[in-house]
Amino acid sequence: MGLARVEAEWEALMRQATAGDAAAYRRLLASLTPALRALVRRNCVRIGLDSGEAEDVVQETLLAIHLKRDTWEPERPIGPWIMTIARNKLVDARRRRGKAVIAPIDDFADLLTAGGADDDTDRLDLDRMIARLGDRDQSLVRALAIEGRSVRETAAALNMSEGAVRVALHRAIKRLAAFLRGGSS
Amino acid sequence: MKTGALIDLLVADLEPSRLRFRARLRLELACGGILAALILLMAIRLRPDLGAQLASPRLWFKFAATLTLSAASLGLVLRLATPGANAKPWLGALFLAPLILGLGVLAEALATPASSWAGRLVGHYAPYCVTLIPLLSAAPLACLLHALRQGAPADGGLAGAVAGLLAGGVSATLYALHCTDDSPFFVAAWYSLAIAIVTLVGYMGGRRWLRW
Numbered sequence: 001m002g003l004a005r006v007e008a009e010w011e012a013l014m015r016q017a018t019a020g021d022a023a024a025y026r027r028l029l030a031s032l033t034p035a036l037r038a039l040v041r042r043n044c045v046r047i048g049l050d051s052g053e054a055e056d057v058v059q060e061t062l063l064a065i066h067l068k069r070d071t072w073e074p075e076r077p078i079g080p081w082i083m084t085i086a087r088n089k090l091v092d093a094r095r096r097r098g099k100a101v102i103a104p105i106d107d108f109a110d111l112l113t114a115g116g117a118d119d120d121t122d123r124l125d126l127d128r129m130i131a132r133l134g135d136r137d138q139s140l141v142r143a144l145a146i147e148g149r150s151v152r153e154t155a156a157a158l159n160m161s162e163g164a165v166r167v168a169l170h171r172a173i174k175r176l177a178a179f180l181r182g183g184s185s
Numbered sequence: 186m187k188t189g190a191l192i193d194l195l196v197a198d199l200e201p202s203r204l205r206f207r208a209r210l211r212l213e214l215a216c217g218g219i220l221a222a223l224i225l226l227m228a229i230r231l232r233p234d235l236g237a238q239l240a241s242p243r244l245w246f247k248f249a250a251t252l253t254l255s256a257a258s259l260g261l262v263l264r265l266a267t268p269g270a271n272a273k274p275w276l277g278a279l280f281l282a283p284l285i286l287g288l289g290v291l292a293e294a295l296a297t298p299a300s301s302w303a304g305r306l307v308g309h310y311a312p313y314c315v316t317l318i319p320l321l322s323a324a325p326l327a328c329l330l331h332a333l334r335q336g337a338p339a340d341g342g343l344a345g346a347v348a349g350l351l352a353g354g355v356s357a358t359l360y361a362l363h364c365t366d367d368s369p370f371f372v373a374a375w376y377s378l379a380i381a382i383v384t385l386v387g388y389m390g391g392r393r394w395l396r397w
Contacts, residue, residue, distance in 0.1 A: 020201025029192045037188075059191050064397065066195045068337040071206040071267050080269030088268070088339050126186045144197045145190040151197055169198050181396060 006035075007079045015074055029062065036061055036086060043090055053093060056125040061089045063177045092181055129179040137172040140165060207263050210332040214259070217328030218355050221321045225359045229317060232365050243367035246289045250372060251361060254282035254380070255354035262329070262347040266336030279350075286377070289369035308366035311375045317363075318379035319386070321356035322349075326383060330390050338395055345391015346384050353380030 010032060016024035040061065041054040049057075064085050072081050130141055136158065143154040155165045204212070225231075238244045261275035297305065308314075329348040338344035357376050366375070 017199060018202045020199065022196050022199050025199045026192065026196045029195060033188060033192070055188060059186075059188055062188070062191060062195065064337070066198065068206075068268070068335075068397065070203060070209070070335060071337050073205065073207065073267070076269070081267075082269075084268035084339070085337065088337070091339075123186055123188070126191065130186065141194060145186060145194040148190075148193060166198070166200075169194070170200075173194065173198050177397070 003079070006031075007077060010082075011074070011078045014069070014072065014078060018069070018074070029065075032065075032082065033058065033062065036082070039083075039086060040090065044093075047090065047094055049090075049094060049097065055123050057086075057089050057093050059123055059126055060093070060177070060180050061086045063173065063180065064089060067174065067177055096182060125180065126176065129176050132179055133172055133175060137168060137175075140168055141172055141176075144169065206266070206332075206335050209335060210263060210266070210329065211259075213328040213332040214325060214351070214355070217325030217352070218359075220324040220328075221356055221359055224321060224324070225363060229321075229360075229363050231362050234365070235362060238367070241367065243369070244361070246285075246369055247361040247364075247367065247372055247376075248358060250282055250285045250289065251354050251358040251376070253285055254279075255351055255358060257281055258347050258351035258354060262333070262344060262351055265340070265344045265347060266333055266338040268337050268339075282354075286369070286373050290373050293369040302370060305368035306370040306374055308368065308371040308375065310364065310366055311371070314360065314364060314366070314371075314375040315379045315382070318353065318356050318360050318376065319382045321359055322352040322383045325355050326352035326387055326390070330387070330394055333391070333395055334397075336395075337397055338391075341395030342388050342392040344395055346388035348391065349384035349387020350380065352387065353383035356383070 010028055013024045013028035013031070017028055037054065037058050040057045041051055044051050044054045044057065065082065068085065072078060130138060133141065140154060140158060143149045143157060144151070149157070151162055151165050151169075154160075155162045158165070160168070232238070257275060257278035261272055261279060264270040264272040264275055293305070294302070326349060329352055330345065333344055333348060336344070357380055360376075360379075366372075
């Protein structure tokens with residue numbers, strides 16, 4: 001499948017997601033992740049990061065794509081937008097390892113040449129950050145992500161309203177992203 | 186956590202369409218600008234001879250310089266905070282305001298005797314200009330930095346500095362409705378200094394608050 005077609009598909013999915021279509025959003029993230037993984041792995045090696053760290057950068061990029069999705073303009077190509085976010089997260093990762101300037105990152109056309117196989121290991125970075133959340137937020141995140149429960153089931157299990165679960169989840173995701181970039185909020 | 190589990194988490198957090206980032210920034214800028222305009226009208230007041238001065242090219246020169254700066258820095262800050270957007274043309278547009286300023290200074294130098302230049306440069310109310318423009322810019326700058334936290338600038342300090350230019354441009358436009366020092370010499374010296382102060386504040390705010 002060519003770049004233009006994949007991009008057009010991602011753009012259509014993102015537009016549906018913006019309208020609140022969760023299934024489209026899941027398809028978008030699932031389709032995006034292998035391409036992102038391939039790009040990040042290749043660049044991790046090139047800029048002197050351990051390739052084992054690639055999946056952490058992939059996760060950070062997915063978090064950023066999620067939190068910053070309002071900056072994508074529906075009439076603009078989504079490829080450069082994703083690429084720039086991934087590049088920023090690579091730069092951050094490299095800076096955190098105390099390394100200075102980054103080599104230029106491959107252009108987006110390369111993104112589709114080799115899909116990255118799924119990295120099935122649990123990533124410690126994110127787990128460490130989840131451990132820094134409060135008890136309630138930890139159980140909420142674990143229920144939704146690791147146990148695969150729905151918002152409704154999680155709300156019932158934690159004795160909260162669905163609205164409260166959503167608010168707490170959004171706040172927890174923002175805090176996770178802040179922890180990951182080395183902030184303290 | 187596995188990446189698949191993270192995706193579950195993000196999908197659970199999906200909310201239907203909110204305000205897009207660019208629309209939000211424009212809206213917040215409008216709010217900050219209206220607040221600054223109200224402060225100008227109520228606490229600082231318009232110049233009494235504003236009506237009579239509307240025919241003066243010097244007054245329009247001031248607006249041309251400050252509005253050009255505002256428009257160019259708005260275009261630039263929106264693109265700096267949008268991943269993948271091309272900011273370069275807007276970076277070039279940013280030089281239009283100094284160009285207009287330079288042309289105004291040149292015209293003034295040709296139109297007035299050299300003996301009057303010092304007086305025109307010093308003006309009457311320079312200290313007010315350098316304090317009131319930064320004060321007026323507080324609301325627009327705060328609104329812009331708040332809106333930019335939703336954005337994704339690669340360099341927070343740079344985006345904050347351009348937000349400072351924009352807030353400075355907006356408040357200088359408003360202050361020009363009050364200020365009776367109309368010489369381009371005065372504008373080039375004191376308005377620029379005032380806007381530079383706001384830009385510095387924006388830079389520091391951006392470095393502090395615009396990481397993501």
